[in-house]
Amino acid sequence: MKKWVKKLLVGLGVLLVIILLANFGLNIWLKTQLPNYIKNNTDYKVSYKSLEVDLMSGNILASNISVNSKNPQNVNVIGLQGTIDTLKISRFGIYDALFNKQISSSDLLLAKPNLNIILAKPVDDKTGKKRNPVNFENIRIRKGNISIFKYTKQKFLSVEDLDLYVENLQLTEKSVEDRLPVVFDTYDIKGKNFFVRPDDVYALKIDSIKTSDGQMTVNNFQLVPVLNFEQFKKYYPKKNKLFQFAIKKMEFKDLLLRKNKVSLANARFYQPDFLVYTTDAVPVKVKKPSDFELNLENIKMSNATIQVMKPNGHKLLYAKNFNIDVSQLKFDKETREELIPVGYKNFQVSGRDVLFSNHQDFTIGSISLNPKKGELRNISVVPNGNAPDKTSMNLASDYIRFNINKWDFADKKMNLDINDILVSSVKGKIIAGTDKTVNRKKQDFNGIQFPIIIRKVVLQNSDIIYSKNNQPLSFQDLNATVNDIQFINKKDNSGIEAKISKYVVSTKKFGYKTKFYNMTAGFLKLDQNTINVTAFAMKPLVSRAQFIRMIPVESDLYDITANQITANGTWDLFSDQKLIRASNLTIRNADANIFRSKIPEDDPKEKPLYSRMLRSIKIPMVVNNLNLKDSKLVYEEDTPESAGPGKLTFGNFNMNVKNLNSAKIKGNPTRVDIKINCSFMNLAPLSVKWNFDVADQGDHFAISGRTTNLPATGINPFIRPYLHVTATGTIQEMLFNFRGNPKGLSGKFNLKHKDLKVTILDKENNEKKGFLTAVANLLVKSDSGKLPEDVDVEDVERDPTKSFFNLFWKGIEQGLKKTLIGINIDKAKKTTEKAVSTVKNVKSDIKEMETSAKEIGQAVKKDPQKQEQKEKEPEKKGFLKGVFKKKEKPEAN
Template sequence: MKKPWVRKLLIGLGIFFGLILIANLAINIWLKTQLPDYIKKNTDYQISYKSLGVDLGTGNIFATGITVNNKNPQNVNVMGFQGTIDTLKVSRFGIYDAVFNKTISTSDIYLAKPNLNIVLAKPKDKKKDKKTNPVSFENIRINNGTIQVFKHTKQKLLGVNDLDLMVENLQLTEDTVENKLPVTFDHYSIKGKDIFFQPDEIYTLKVQKITTANGQVSVNNLHLAPIIDFDNFKKTYPKKKQLITASIQKIDFRDVVLKDNTVSLTNASFQNPNILIYTTDAIPDKVKKPLNFELNLGNFKLNNALIQVNKPDGNKMLFAKDVNLNIKNIEFNKETSAEMIPLRYKDFSFSGKDIQFSNHQDMNIGTFSLSPKKGDIRNISVIPKQVGSGKTTMNLTANQIVFNINKWEIVDKKLNLDVKDVLVNQVNGTVTAGTIKSTKKSNFNGIQFPVLVRNVTLKNSNLTYDSKNQPLQFQNLNATIKDIELTEKPKNGGLAVKVKDYNLTTRNFAYRTKFYNMTVAALSVGKNKIKLDQFAMKPLVSRAQFIRMIPVESDLYDLKANQVNVVGEWDFFSDNQFLHATNVSVLSANANIFRSKIPADDPKEKLLYSRLLRTIKLPMFIDQLQLKNSVLEYEEDTPKSSGPGKLTFTNFNMNVKNLNSAKMKGKPTQVDIKINCTFMETSLLSVNWGFNTADQSDRFTIAGKLNNIPAVALNAFVVPYMSVTATGTIQEMLFNFKGNPKGIGGTFNIKHKDLKVSILDKDSKKKKGVLSAVVNIFVKSDSGKFPESVVVEDVERDPTKSFFNLFWKGIEDGLKKTLIGIDVDKTKKTVEKTKEAVRDVKTTVNEAKASVKEAEKDISKAVSSDQKSPAEKPKEKKGIFRKVFNKKENPETK
């Protein structure tokens, strides 16, 4: 027998379920008869249906033949619905919220054959209005639907036909549209045709067909097109940088998830895209808010793309076809957007054909391929587009550029790059240096230093580098550079370069300047050795042209050398540049130096060699410099000379020890120079010359000996300048000088024999006999067996003249005091006085002749006179001759 409380419980439950059944039946009856009127009175919508079933317990609703409209289509504050639904299934419908809160909420909704126009509510200020949306649902299924979505302004936002859709956790508000995400969801399945999407006032997006099969979404014939033309775009949106138009034949992707401003998908593939980008000169406003958008792509493929970017004037800036891009595991977020490469990825490959790039020059690339491990660029050509732009330009072709990469990764938001090797093959053309220097400081914030390049090879190239119309030419150029290390300069920016080893070879090397063409038959440059074969530096102008072209005095050189060798070590790339050569040898050089005194003097101070070496900025030290078996000629002319005077030094051998800039620590600064040669092809000359580059007073010593000089050998130099010839022999000349920037002095000794001097007329170059005889009175024709040295002193230097001008002044002063034996200036004055005396003698003789004639007249008168006595006549005659010869004696003619 049942207990009483059990019976009561069962009766209570029966009554309860009975009441629920009655209520459910009553509500269904009420919904069928009263719900449309209730919705019409208490909501913003009008709804009608053919049948409706409601399960009060579960909240499930099933309806057919539904028609829905807004009561007030002009009310933009609520979402608008207008259209029909063949079948509606709703799970867990919130009846309470629908009745009392005037909101519709449900977990699942199924629509069969919906034909709806949806108008999104006007976005609300979340700070002022925190009301929930009038319609919300988590999961939705649509079968064979036609959906049109409009903004509250009645502008069409989204449209789709034949829509089959399944979406889980769907959220649809206009707020998400403004963030470029019209919907957010977790899982999906979609199929539709004639899709239309207009996210803003600039673009429309159209898709012919979209389908889903086993999680794979396929999009056919996508078109992104601007609503306005480019000219109106620039006027309407002056701050926007670019306008894009694109068409893509097919897009495939899978596993799309849109959630919390995150787009996730895998295996996205774009087939045959055609992309055109118009750029403007606009400067966009700086984005104040950080990027709040994340993109996660498992794999991304771009196949057979055509890409074109136009300049603001409509001309092409970039064009490429057959572009293929494959990126694995892409990540894009707030953190990566601040990095040099705003994407993170596991691997990528990129390739393209017929690539064109244009700025101030046109670049064309036949094929291009790149991956994190290697790159290959082929058939490159660069052609200048603008003449005289002031920018560095290239006019060249290259067969291939290939490189392999050890490491390419992002570390602490910086690019870490380690290149294994680079090969550049068959580069031909010209690089012209620009005249405009950039004022922008280089920014390397996105690079992690050091950047390493292990090996660079340049093969079979012919290059010309032209700077200021001074071309530098390399033919058959081959070069290798090993272990390049790039670091940022801490003080003034830019890059510092360290190189472990390098080697360069070229033939027919040439460098042309304003006045010269320098050539080398073969050039080899390495880290420890430099070799030049058949070096020549030839003037491009004649001597007469050179004189007209220079504003002040300058030397004109004509140089050549069979070979130049440099051995040592040096660094010209890093911040710690230096040059330390153990040996420099120049073999069989021939140098002609010409200077004309016709142009104006150069008023600039000429530095002595010790100070000149100190001006070299980098530490330089050459243990030994040798000039072997060479010829040196120096020619000089003046406005008064008839042709240039010439000094010749043959069999010229020079040895320089410790040539330095006084900047290399631990190295001596004393420079010793020894010269041995044949002077004027007849006489042996030896010179010892020395100075200390660290000596701020620039003192120097120079001593030497010259043997057996036929005086006629000097005529080639002294005739054009002094109008003097000499015969005889200078058996030995010794000099020992010390000097500084103020002057020179020391001792001078000369031994000579049978020396005679002839003075020539400056115009006719004929010998002046009388003057030559007078001068030779004072010249010591023989010095004797042991001539004494003379002291050279008080020889002042002209700071605007060279060191050799000062040295010659010392020789000249010694010659005055030993060769002639008297002061030359005094000798010249004596000669002038002798000339005056001769003129006075001639004058006296003429006066005497006149007096004799006068006396003859007087004698005739005296003889014929009878008034005078014979005793007086002889006396008168004697007075007449006294008158003639009793003139005042000239002390100069006496």
């Protein structure tokens, strides 16, 4: 053997002996002196029954250990108090323990520990000094009862019968406040009666936890507030939510807690009960967003109950039997910036008896939803009386179903493309709100990627009433299909507008009730190119007498029916750029009765002409041809002096209006031409031509017409109540041609008549006034001759508070006066009235003369000289008698 080898072996042997002697001596020293050393050089007092230390490996084994903090009031170190049946430490850092006062080990085994641990005070962020005197890579606990307290002595965590294996466990007060209370790599745990109080508001309780093959089961999980709701509002006035959770059972596997990240897979939550209280507080905006991250590979929630309470204690949201299945749910730095701060691969949601309540209660019998489709059944909406001035709905629907092409969130915006929506059997009423003080704030739509697309919406078999200002609009058996809807942001960002490509709306019974009318239709169908209405009726709800009492000023009362109304063309009635362009609008078999009473006061408002009225329509509108066919128009007018209403009848009424427009379509002609052909008083043909230009700011118009072979008796129903006159004979032809503007009209008038006679009646229209009738017929020309001359109708002034037809009638009236009827009857009346006035004056004079004669006779009897004088004047007496007799004859006539 070589000399150096021998020396090496001797050296190693000596070293081994020294190590063995040192290890033996160390164990003797540890058994006898370590407790005192720990007591003198650390913050703890330790005693034990046995202790074995392997200096080479750093392994320590001790039994029946008792440990206590020397100074429980020292909050800068972890406080310990309790017993441990067996302690085993692998690779103990003896050097760190002796010189750095830091306990570290690769493995720690605690058998039957019964410990109270008080965490050290949190790290001083200004200095950056760490106070973490305990560091174990791996820890095993068997049958442990452990309680952990914050440095304030408030319990933070406790557990009983704990069996635990954790790799790389970290637990400090620093991690409690800023991150997770505990973090580790892998684990195996079993225990009961867990308690965690992470802050001053909540406590977490768990009956039992156990793991098997990486699968964790948690029974009776509870997150409960340690404050009641009133205390919460008092002590935390800036927080707006208080939570309370209870979950009967949770199962999951592969739990990973690392710094700010929680990861787990295949989580199952059975019968969770979530309760959230809300306050009126405005939440304080967090300056620094949380770094917390959550990754759930698969999560399922079964038979959940969810409640969100309003500040007044009423329910805001309620749902039971709620089921949720989400795959790859995550919450991290990327998702928290999106509109919905969680990401997912897929989800399935279902539930029953869902309630949402604001100023109305929305209930859903059942709901099913996933990223591709959704279905709601037995939906109802009812007012709850909390906001009577807001729009309210009292509706019920069998179901709502929809299919989604695309629904995702990217770049902080929602992208939505819905394939179709089906709404079935909506029944009920919508009442428009009356609150005019609603502050319409400018809405922010930055979270939406426009356009929002809905490719098809179908409404089936619905009965809906919409009421505003007590004027209900009703639809029975309403069906509608709307295609290619695009919701876009308005250019001024004031809201959203809809663009609709195609639609079809139909209802078998339509109704609209106002203060005075009930409008109905037997059938109504509308699409973007056609309108079809049958059995239209507009019926008064009040009698004429009631109507007169109800209106403050003059107004017309209508009674209208029409068998059919049709239209074709193109129109946009839904977007902000509304447009009506109809090629034809036809009304067939209309029967219209218009009644006006002159008993109420005149309406002082200015009545614009039709060109100005059309020009005031805000949307572009044009109807190339409006046709009124085979119809009837009756106008009745009543005055305080008339005996019943006067009546004008236009039978077999046909009208064509060309280019009815609002002068708002560039390049489109603006002149309106109207042609009317009808039977006047159902006796004689009447034709009228009328035109005006809507774009003409001067509102000029022209109207002309002709009627022939009209029996004068035909106009008696109109002139008799007003003029107290009837006529016989024939109006062979009447022509008029007027031009005018808002100030008045002028033109030509011609009347050809034969055998015309009139009868003057008393105010009750019962008895003939013979004398006035005789005088009137002496003045009226019974025949006009073969070629009567036109008369000029001039300077007919318009009353701006009267309608166009009032001006038109004034023109006809002046023409009649200048030709025959009006002026001659006026002269006859004036002449007769003058004669009657003269007779009355003469009669009065005679009475005065008789009175004078009597006075003279009485004076003569008293005075003989006057008597003698009286006897000498017999002629005067006879003269008076003669005068008297002559004056009485006209009065008798």
